[in-house]
Amino acid sequence: MSDIPGDLKFLSSHEWVRVEVDGTVTVGISDHAQDLLGDIVFVELPEVGQSIDAESDAAIVESVKAASDVYSPLSGEVIEVNSLLEDQPEIINSSPYDDGWFYKMSPSDLSEIDNLLSPEDYSAVCED
């Protein structure tokens, strides 16, 4: 199993979220997800300023093989997107937890984080 950073929380649909020191959150997809997708060739990111509900569509990621929806782990307003992914979507394959992040948001209800999976629980989901 790929290693999963301990400071992340997950949806079972393979998105991760990290709470930053300033109270904003960063969202991406897991190493397991990028491995399942294969070579990623296109990403459609949300708009800055857009409000997104937890577990609703936030982005689309396309590999050579297929298109997949990316769901938001938390509710909030998008404050920044990773524009690097427009020209180099393959960064998601090589660095899913760092350079390959999708967007940052200002969460509207941080208590939603209790609904998410711990790294251990997410790891168990991947092994099913």
Place this chain on the structure above:
Amino acid sequence: MNKTSLHTTHLQLGAKMVNFSGWEMPITYTSLIEEHHAVRKSAGIFDVSHMAVFDFNGGDQIRFFEKIFANDIKKIANANKALYGVLLNEHGGILDDLIIYHADDKFRLVSNCSTREQNAAWYKKYAAEFGVEVIERKDMGILAIQGPHAIEAILAMNEISTSINDLETFGCMFAGDHLYARTGYTGEDGLELIVPNDVIVNLWNVALDQGCVPIGLGARDTLRLEAGLNLYGNDMTIYNHPYESNLSWTVDTQEDSRDFIGKQALLAVDQSACQKIIGVILKDRGVLRPGYEITHKQGKGIILSGTYSPTLEASIGLARVDQGFGDSGTVMIRNKELNVNFVSPRFLRQGKISS
């Protein structure tokens, strides 16, 4: 699930396996894009043993194929060659596409995996009339070695007659029960080896020793799409006739006395009015996928196959469209109208981008 004789080998190579028409097959080994480039730049090897192989014995085989095959078998009846074409029903609908090989007065046929039972029943239904025995060769597997260095690698393997070097495109030869053919599904030079399952693992390993890269079904799909080759089930089905499937070149109606199945239905088709398959290149960011709607100046159409092309570094697809399409139009992707150019379905010729 059905497994080819290379199943364990694929797992040892770390392949991701998928269910392909009831067969557990490798989709990728490393990266689809890297595998794709290996075939375009060097040589790749594919296990396509899931495909159906048929031999024929006795009777009047020429007349049998004249009846069931829309292409004219007489084109290869006196040659050591392969002939591509389609099997039609009485309505001109495509039951399958296939290749018939002929060498040393023997025919061998390779058709798709998903249509195996349908085709076996169809061949047997018509073979009886001509005294032909249909033999499904479940003991046969198929390897495809493809790419600009494929022939060089095969010769270096020292396992296969050097005569394969003299075969022209679509030429073929038997060596005992082994069939070697200068055919493929990538648009590159190369060889397909239709050989008994018990020699497949050894041939595969020796080919890898000569630098051939294992290629999964994922890259097989992007390679065939760049070469403008149809995929049965995506680009044409039983509900399509060859004229609306970019396959009019495989239908031979020249000989009045040859009444193949589906011919009368095809003769009634107005080819100047029916839809056509064209190549589509997406000019904006995104990826074309099957089912997306195309609009052009004089009509509409639909994407049949769509993917990202590693060679063109853009998204390409095949679409079936109304006539009068011109050279550009639009495609709807998730409620956004994006720009597309229309081109020949052969995006690549001999591995190079068509100009």
